[in-house]
Amino acid sequence: xxxxxxxxxxxxxxxxxxxxxxxxxxxxxxxxxxxxxxxxxxxxxxxxxxxxxxxxxxxxxxxxxxxxxxxxxxxxxxxxxxxxxxxxxxxxxxxxxxxxxxxxxxxxxxxxxxxxxxxxxxxxxxxxxxxxxxxxxxxxxxxxxxxxxxxxxxxxxxxxxxxxxxxxxxxxxxxxxxxxxxxxxxxxxxxxxxxxxxxxxxxxxx
Amino acid sequence: xxxxxxxxxxxxxxxxxxxxxxxxxxxxxxxxxxxxxxxxxxxxxxxxxxxxxxxxxxxxxxxxxxxxxxxxxxxxxxxxxxxxxxxxxxxxxxxxxxxxxxxxxxxxxxxxxxxxxxxxxxxxxxxxxxxxxxxxxxxxxxxxxxxxxxxxxxxxxxxxxxxxxxxxxxxxxxxxxxxxxxxxxxxxxxxxxxxxxxxxxxxxxxxxxxxxxxxxxxxxxxxxx
Numbered sequence: 001x002x003x004x005x006x007x008x009x010x011x012x013x014x015x016x017x018x019x020x021x022x023x024x025x026x027x028x029x030x031x032x033x034x035x036x037x038x039x040x041x042x043x044x045x046x047x048x049x050x051x052x053x054x055x056x057x058x059x060x061x062x063x064x065x066x067x068x069x070x071x072x073x074x075x076x077x078x079x080x081x082x083x084x085x086x087x088x089x090x091x092x093x094x095x096x097x098x099x100x101x102x103x104x105x106x107x108x109x110x111x112x113x114x115x116x117x118x119x120x121x122x123x124x125x126x127x128x129x130x131x132x133x134x135x136x137x138x139x140x141x142x143x144x145x146x147x148x149x150x151x152x153x154x155x156x157x158x159x160x161x162x163x164x165x166x167x168x169x170x171x172x173x174x175x176x177x178x179x180x181x182x183x184x185x186x187x188x189x190x191x192x193x194x195x196x197x198x199x200x201x202x203x204x205x206x
Numbered sequence: 207x208x209x210x211x212x213x214x215x216x217x218x219x220x221x222x223x224x225x226x227x228x229x230x231x232x233x234x235x236x237x238x239x240x241x242x243x244x245x246x247x248x249x250x251x252x253x254x255x256x257x258x259x260x261x262x263x264x265x266x267x268x269x270x271x272x273x274x275x276x277x278x279x280x281x282x283x284x285x286x287x288x289x290x291x292x293x294x295x296x297x298x299x300x301x302x303x304x305x306x307x308x309x310x311x312x313x314x315x316x317x318x319x320x321x322x323x324x325x326x327x328x329x330x331x332x333x334x335x336x337x338x339x340x341x342x343x344x345x346x347x348x349x350x351x352x353x354x355x356x357x358x359x360x361x362x363x364x365x366x367x368x369x370x371x372x373x374x375x376x377x378x379x380x381x382x383x384x385x386x387x388x389x390x391x392x393x394x395x396x397x398x399x400x401x402x403x404x405x406x407x408x409x410x411x412x413x414x415x416x417x418x419x420x421x422x423x424x425x426x427x428x429x430x431x
Contacts, residue, residue, distance in 0.1 A: 072217045078406040082420040095421040120279030132403040
């Protein structure tokens with residue numbers, strides 16, 4: 001009996017080791033500025049590198065999507081549960097998001113925070129994938145999850161001239177909180193000054 | 207003293223933020239000669255005017271709900287429009303009110319750090335951030351339950367109108383305990399989950415759909431229906 005258990009244990013560990021090399025990765029490109037080619041090029045490069053390691057990568061360029069600001073109507077909770085009542089392109093984001101293994105939030109830092117474009121999508125998507133109900137997790141009130149599983153998340157930032165280490169730390173801490181809110185663990189905060197290969201390796205080893 | 211106020215709620219004139227501000231303003235205008243100008247950031251088309259108002263202000267108050275661990279998208283868009291003012295302002299002081307649906311103030315502490323840094327970035331003197339949790343219910347609750355809270359905002363505004371500062375004791379009182387006990391949460395959960403949310407779901411004829419997973423592959427999809 002013990003041997004049988006051990007056998008299953010070993011095969012499941014092996015399976016996990018083999019399967020974890022292939023992930024569905026989504027990159028949310030929150031760069032609002034079409035003239036900022038450096039940022040988009042970095043993401044393209046990262047996407048190519050991840051694809052070369054057998055990952056299935058989807059990049060959503062948020063500025064090209066029709067997504068309205070959240071108006072706080074709670075439609076996604078009490079009128080059309082699970083999707084935004086505005087019926088804009090948010091559904092495309094939610095579908096890709098919830099079916100991913102890893103989602104990279106990517107944005108230049110503007111006034112010490114990721115873009116309004118990224119935040120707008122982030123807050124709407126988060127509400128859609130959660131239930132309105134409250135639960136207490138680690139002694140804090142949170143929303144109950146709507147889906148059985150959630151992607152891990154990470155953040156990629158491009159420093160602006162005025163962005164210092166404290167800014168990066170504040171953003172990192174807010175995203176770590178966001179991860180708790182959307183029922184997952186926080187992967188990392190990385191900068192576009194890091195080599196693409198390093199960021200890809202970090203995603204590989206998640 | 208003239209106070210330039212920005213209401214950052216995406217719900218605009220129908221917001222809980224507006225209700226808190228109303229009581230703050232009533233207190234603020236108790237002091238003779240005090241006046242204020244109030245703008246709703248949700249009126250995005252007036253964006254240019256907001257920047258001018260901010261630039262010309264001597265005392266600024268930004269009140270906002272917490273949206274998913276930070277400022278709402280419209281508030282971030284407003285902050286981005288202020289970028290040309292960085293380092294220009296020397297005189298204005300700025301304070302913030304952050305209110306959340308989650309009951310504990312801890313959820314807003316991270317945005318508080320950002321707002322303190324933002325003030326420095328804009329060259330404004332930072333007056334602090336007033337944090338209040340559990341505000342979502344105030345319009346649904348019977349009047350007597352929100353009365354105390356609104357009175358405290360009135361008092362906060364009254365003292366601010368005289369001194370130009372948020373009263374520290376009232377700020378602590380509004381924030382309340384950083385963590386809630388299991389007992390207190392247990393009672394709140396019944397009120398919020400069973401009463402508040404299910405009532406709203408029923409009202410919209412959506413109670414049967416409340417657990418829908420329209421975007422999940424593994425689950426029964428309703429998206430195609």
